[in-house]
Structures are given as C-alpha cells and as structure tokens.
Amino acid sequence: MAGFEFLLQQLVTGIANGMLITLIAIGYTLVYGIIEMINFAHGDVFMLGAFSALTFLQLVGAQAVRRVRNVDQAPSPETYLWLVLAMILAMVFCAALNVMIERFAYRRLRRGGRMAPLISAIGVSFMLQNVGLYWKGASPVNFPRFIPQIDLVKEIGIDSFVRFTTKDLFVIVVTVPLVIALTVFIQRTKLGKAMRATAQDRDAAQLMGIDINRTIALTFLLGGALAGAAGLVSGLYNNTANFQMGFSYGLNSFTAAVLGGIGNLNGAMLGGVFIGVLAALSDGYIDPRWTPVVIFGTLNLVLILRPTGILGQESAERA
Amino acid sequence: MTLQSRPPIGPVVLEIDDIHTYYGNIHALQGVSMNVREHEIVTLLGSNGAGKSTTLRTISGILRPRTGSVTLRGKRIDNVAAHDIVRMGVCQSPEGRHVFPRLTVDENLDMGAFIHSDAQVADDRNRVLTLFPRLRERLKQRAGTLSGGEQQMLAIARAMMGRPTVLLLDEPSMGLSPLLTDVIFDAIKEINATGVTVVVVEQNAQLALSIADRGYVMQTGRIVLTDSAAALTQNETVRKAYLGEG
Numbered sequence: 135m136a137g138f139e140f141l142l143q144q145l146v147t148g149i150a151n152g153m154l155i156t157l158i159a160i161g162y163t164l165v166y167g168i169i170e171m172i173n174f175a176h177g178d179v180f181m182l183g184a185f186s187a188l189t190f191l192q193l194v195g196a197q198a199v200r201r202v203r204n205v206d207q208a209p210s211p212e213t214y215l216w217l218v219l220a221m222i223l224a225m226v227f228c229a230a231l232n233v234m235i236e237r238f239a240y241r242r243l244r245r246g247g248r249m250a251p252l253i254s255a256i257g258v259s260f261m262l263q264n265v266g267l268y269w270k271g272a273s274p275v276n277f278p279r280f281i282p283q284i285d286l287v288k289e290i291g292i293d294s295f296v297r298f299t300t301k302d303l304f305v306i307v308v309t310v311p312l313v314i315a316l317t318v319f320i321q322r323t324k325l326g327k328a329m330r331a332t333a334q335d336r337d338a339a340q341l342m343g344i345d346i347n348r349t350i351a352l353t354f355l356l357g358g359a360l361a362g363a364a365g366l367v368s369g370l371y372n373n374t375a376n377f378q379m380g381f382s383y384g385l386n387s388f389t390a391a392v393l394g395g396i397g398n399l400n401g402a403m404l405g406g407v408f409i410g411v412l413a414a415l416s417d418g419y420i421d422p423r424w425t426p427v428v429i430f431g432t433l434n435l436v437l438i439l440r441p442t443g444i445l446g447q448e449s450a451e452r453a
Numbered sequence: 454m455t456l457q458s459r460p461p462i463g464p465v466v467l468e469i470d471d472i473h474t475y476y477g478n479i480h481a482l483q484g485v486s487m488n489v490r491e492h493e494i495v496t497l498l499g500s501n502g503a504g505k506s507t508t509l510r511t512i513s514g515i516l517r518p519r520t521g522s523v524t525l526r527g528k529r530i531d532n533v534a535a536h537d538i539v540r541m542g543v544c545q546s547p548e549g550r551h552v553f554p555r556l557t558v559d560e561n562l563d564m565g566a567f568i569h570s571d572a573q574v575a576d577d578r579n580r581v582l583t584l585f586p587r588l589r590e591r592l593k594q595r596a597g598t599l600s601g602g603e604q605q606m607l608a609i610a611r612a613m614m615g616r617p618t619v620l621l622l623d624e625p626s627m628g629l630s631p632l633l634t635d636v637i638f639d640a641i642k643e644i645n646a647t648g649v650t651v652v653v654v655e656q657n658a659q660l661a662l663s664i665a666d667r668g669y670v671m672q673t674g675r676i677v678l679t680d681s682a683a684a685l686t687q688n689e690t691v692r693k694a695y696l697g698e699g
C-alpha cells in the first residue's frame with residue numbers, strides 16, 4: 135500500500151472514531167460547563183445505550199438480522215426502520231437515565247462542594263457497569279451486522295487500497311447532523327441560550343426567571359441522548375459491545391473534552407476528531423499498544439502549554 | 454428628555470416584615486422591615502456591609518430569610534423560588550451588573566425576556582434600546598467586552614425586558630462617571646414614570662435621595678432610620694454619614 139493511501143486510510147478510520155468520541159465528549163463538556171463537575175458515569179450511560187439498542191434489535195429485528203447476514207448486500211428497507219427505532223430508543227433511554235442520575239445522585243450534593251458529586255459519580259459509574267454486567271454478561275457480545283460493509287471507493291470505480299465503507303459513511307451520516315443540531319440548539323434557541331446563561335452566571339440566570347434545576351436537567355438530557363446515539367453507532371460500527379466499553383470510550387472522550395477545553399462545545403468537537411485521528415495514526419504508524427501513551431502524552435503536552443485546553447477560557451473569565 | 458407625569462402613589466405592593474437572613478452563621482439581616490408603595494421610588498442607603506444587597510437578594514428569592522416574611526401584593530413570596538418571583542413581576546439588576554459575559558448584548562436582552570414569548574418582546578426591546586441608544590450600537594458585541602457603564606445600562610435594560618412591576622436596582626451608579634450616572638438616573642426616572650415601582654440601593658445618597666420619594670437607612674443588618682427623601686436630605690445623621698458633611 136502506497137504511503138499516501140495508507141495515511142488516507144488511517145484518517146478515514148480516525149475521523150469515524152473521532153466523531154463517535156465527539157458525541158460522548160459533548161456530554162462531558164456540557165455538564166462540566168454548567169455545574170463544573172466531571173460526570174464519571176457518562177461513559178457507562180453510553181455503554182447502556184449500546185446495550186439497550188442491542189436488546190431492542192435482538193428482540194424485534196431478529197428476522198431483519200437474518201436477512202442481512204450477507205454483509206456485502208444492501209439492507210432491506212425495514213432494516214432502516216429498525217435502525218431508526220433503535221436509535222430513538224437508545225437516545226430516549228440514555229436521556230432519561232442521565233436525567234435520573236442527576237436528579238437522584240448529584241442534585242442534592244451540588245451545594246456540598248466539588249468533591250461530593252464527583253465521588254457520587256464514580257459510585258454511579260460502578261453501579262451502571264454492574265447493571266451492564268448483569269444485563270449482557272462478562273464477555274463481549276456480538277452486535278448484529280445491520281450495516282453492510284461495502285467499499286464505496288471501489289463501488290464508484292476507483293482502484294485504490296483505501297477503503298471508505300458504508301459503515302464509515304453511516305457513522306458520519308448519523309453523528310454530523312446530531313452535532314450540528316445540538317450546536318444550533320445551544321446557539322440559537324431560547325433554552326440553549328438559557329443553558330449558556332446558567333453556565334456563565336447562575337444567580338443572574340435565576341434573576342431572569344430561568345429555572346436552574348430544569349436547565350441543568352436539560353443539559354443532562356441532551357448529553358444522555360447523544361451518548362445513547364453514540365452507543366448504537368459504536369455497536370453497529372464495531373459489531374461488538376461489552377460492559378467495560380464505557381470506561382475505555384469514556385476515558386478517550388473525557389480526554390478529548392479536556393484537550394479541546396472542557397466546558398467548550400467546539401472544543402469537544404475539535405478534541406474528539408483530534409483524538410480519533412491521533413489514535414488511528416498511532417495505531418497505524420507506531421503500534422496500537424503505544425496508542426494510550428501517545429494520547430495521554432499529547433494531553434500532557436497540550437495541558438502544559440495551555441492549561442485550559444486548546445479552546446478553553448481562563449477559569450477567572452468563566453466564572 | 455421630556456419627563457412624563459408620574460402616576461399617583463398607590464397602596465403598598467411590597468412589604469418586608471422583620472426578616473432575618475443568614476450566610477451560614479453570619480447573621481446579615483437582623484430584623485429588617487420596610488414597605489414599598491405602588492409607583493414609588495424608594496432608596497435603601499447604608500455603608501458597606503450594612504445588608505442592602507442582602508435585602509434585595511432576599512426579596513428576589515436568591516436568599517431565604519430564616520424568619521420573617523416578604524409579601525408581594527398580599528401574597529407571601531419568601532418561600533417562592535427565585536425564578537417564579539420574576540414571573541410575579543419583580544426584576545433585579547444586581548450589584549456588579551452580572552451581565553452574561555460571553556453572550557452578546559442582544560442575547561442578554563433575550564435572557565431578560567426569558568419568561569415572555571409573545572409579540573410584545575420586540576416592542577420591549579425597542580423601548581429599552583431607545584432608553585439606552587448606546588446598546589443598540591453594540592447588539593452583536595459580547596457583553597463582557599462592554600465598558601462598565603455600558604454593562605450597567607445592559608443590566609438595567611435586561612431587567613426591564615422582564616416587564617417588572619417592581620424593579621430592584623443594586624448600586625446602578627457604581628464605578629460610573631458623573632455624566633453616565635446622570636444618564637442612568639434619568640433612565641430610572643423615566644422607567645418609574647411609566648408605572649414601574651423602583652427600589653434603588655445607592656452609595657451616592659445625594660443622587661438617590663434626589664429622585665426618591667422615601668428612603669430607608671441601614672446599619673449592620675438593621676433599619677435605623679426611615680423618612681421622606683426630603684426629610685432625610687435634611688437629617689443631621691444622614692448629612693454627616695452619607696452626604697459627606699461634617
């Protein structure tokens with residue numbers, strides 16, 4: 135494989151993975167932006183999103199799955215319907231779960247300093263992992279191959295080693311609109327502005343008639359919905375899920391959020407794609423075993439040079 | 454600037470009865486009572502740390518009094534959530550402005566109108582921009598990049614977007630030049646003339662008394678004096694302590 139084509143291939147993989155990481159990173163960064171707390175349970179919400187989608191697909195889509203066994207074949211029209219339903223289900227499930235977690239595990243601790251909610255989040259993370267363990271067992275489970283793996287580069291008649299498959303396309307087609315929709319919501323709508331106002335000055339927001347608790351709940355709802363979508367997409371992209379996937383994806387996503395500047399939405403997107411591409415390049419040019427070292431080494435370097443992350447504001451200015 | 458004739462003073466709209474407010478163990482308000490009549494301008498004077506801001510924050514529901522009551526038009530509001538008190542017509546421009554620094558001027562005004570979504574919002578916006586034409590030139594600018602005086606105008610304009618019947622202003626002249634202070638106080642008079650009841654906390658006692666109907670003087674968490682603005686202006690203690698005489 136020619137050098138340039140190899141690079142291109144790593145970029146394709148990196149961007150697809152980076153978009154997944156972005157979806158999860160947004161959940162970390164939104165929550166941090168509004169209550170300055172790291173929601174350590176967020177990755178596990180993502181994992182349960184994958185599980186809920188999987189359970190749904192196994193239940194209702196058994197026949198559809200059988201029909202798309204042949205992975206090179208275009209899926210039947212009903213398959214799309216099942217996918218859309220699975221996506222909605224995973225998003226609603228994770229949104230509701232995240233809102234409940236905030237309501238019962240964090241809200242009352244908000245006044246108790248920074249440490250109490252953080253410890254509570256770690257506890258919730260363990261609880262959710264155990265729910266996952268009970269739900270699907272300890273070993274990785276196969277995700278049905280709903281998305282065929284057709285190489286679009288070949289399909290359009292270009293002879294190249296680079297593969298850009300329908301799966302890569304699927305990730306981008308799902309994640310990019312979600313990220314755009316979220317950005318528009320936060321930038322343009324009244325509720326989105328209320329979220330930003332609450333993040334910037336909570337007391338002043340109350341003086342505008344903004345219900346702080348509802349706004350924070352809304353933040354968890356949005357972050358949870360994106361994590362649910364990411365759960366489904368990751369399952370279909372990697373064709374596997376396990377109860378610990380929340381930890382590994384969560385760690386990468388959290389790193390992406392911090393790297394981009396935690397609390398900053400554009401930072402989460404930048405950091406997500408950056409980490410995805412960096413991991414793919416490291417996998418391809420160095421060794422997958424070294425990838426965590428490369429990622430966290432880069433994180434250290436960025437934080438030494440810019441403690442607030444690439445796009446982060448000074449904390450004094452944030453207050 | 455043409456001053457409209459003021460609507461007549463009406464019955465008591467806001468009544469504060471013997472409130473005690475704490476910050477943890479700090480007993481900041483030690484039995485504050487005051488009342489405000491419809492269409493009045495009432496000023497709250499007092500030296501640093503007397504409890505003026507604490508009083509306004511307690512009225513707005515940001516702080517809860519441990520005992521005592523706050524009553525708005527006959528309805529207890531000392532247990533009502535801060536965001537619901539805004540819906541009842543009490544808006545505040547807090548001490549230190551507290552504009553949303555990374556929202557634009559326009560977005561700050563949007564937030565002021567958070568509780569309204571009817572067609573009148575556009576009229577309100579026009580009205581406050583006529584009151585403070587400087588803001589119109591800076592609509593797309595982030596509020597954090599405004600000058601102190603402009604931020605103060607924005608804070609008042611933003612509070613006006615909530616359509617208050619009672620407007621609480623905490624030190625609207627803080628850090629402003631005499632010229633800008635005049636602009637702000639003219640605006641306050643104009644707002645009051647449109648039928649809005651105003652409670653204004655001020656360090657600049659002379660200025661506050663010049664526009665107020667009545668005043669209260671606070672000292673270490675208590676009201677120590679209350680009278681008409683004219684009488685307070687003549688009062689020996691007030692002259693010594695707050696009007697820079699003696």
Ligand SMILES: Nc1ncnc2c1ncn2[C@@H]1O[C@H](COP(=O)(O)OP(=O)(O)OP(=O)(O)O)[C@@H](O)[C@H]1O
Pocket residue numbers: 476479481499500501502503504505506507508548
């Ligand atoms: N967040 C807080 N935590 C603890 N104590 C506070 C807090 N805010 C105010 N206090 C105390 O409560 C008392 C009243 O403060 P307040 O801000 O109401 O005074 P003020 O009259 O508005 O003063 P200034 O003219 O300086 O604004 C002061 O003794 C102050 O130290």
Ligand SMILES: [Mg+2]
Pocket residue numbers: 505506507548623
């Ligand atoms: Mg004060």
